Amino acid sequence: MTQTTRKLSISVLVASFAVCSLYIGRDPIREAPVAVGVGSDIHARSPRWPKARAEHLGKFPRCESCGGASGLQVHHVRAFHCDERLELDPSNLITLCTDGPCNLNCHFVIGHAGNTKTNNPNVREDAARMYRLLHSGVDCELPK
DSSP, X not given: OOHHHHXXXXXXXXXXXXXXXXXXXXXXXXXXXXXXXXXXXOOOOOTTHHHHHHHHHHHOOSOTTTOOOSSEEEEESSOTTTOGGGSSOGGGEEEEESSXXXXXXXXXXXXXXXXXXXXXXXXXXXXXXXXXXXXXXXXXXXXX
């Protein structure tokens, strides 16, 4: 396989994460208000969120999708505005970045499936697959 073919394969694979390998269909949970703090559905962050976020980043200080260490976000696997008990639940959190080493915004692409109004229910599996792919020795240069 040539370098150009390898680069193209990675690009196609990354693009397919947003279309093919992520959940496609209607999720009744997405029927809930998406924007936190709109109208009567106001949901303020728990005062314990900063501590929970810091503890999570202490345990998982790198993006679980690409291994990046900058622009880290603590992403909720299942949106907490649908179930407030999930906001501080460590099993509902995953570290993703906004500026990965391969010019990939893992938080947006992997965490939200390319749409900030959704959450990817397969985020853990997709992040693990992306990590394996990016660290398999394949040239991961993405188009800009």
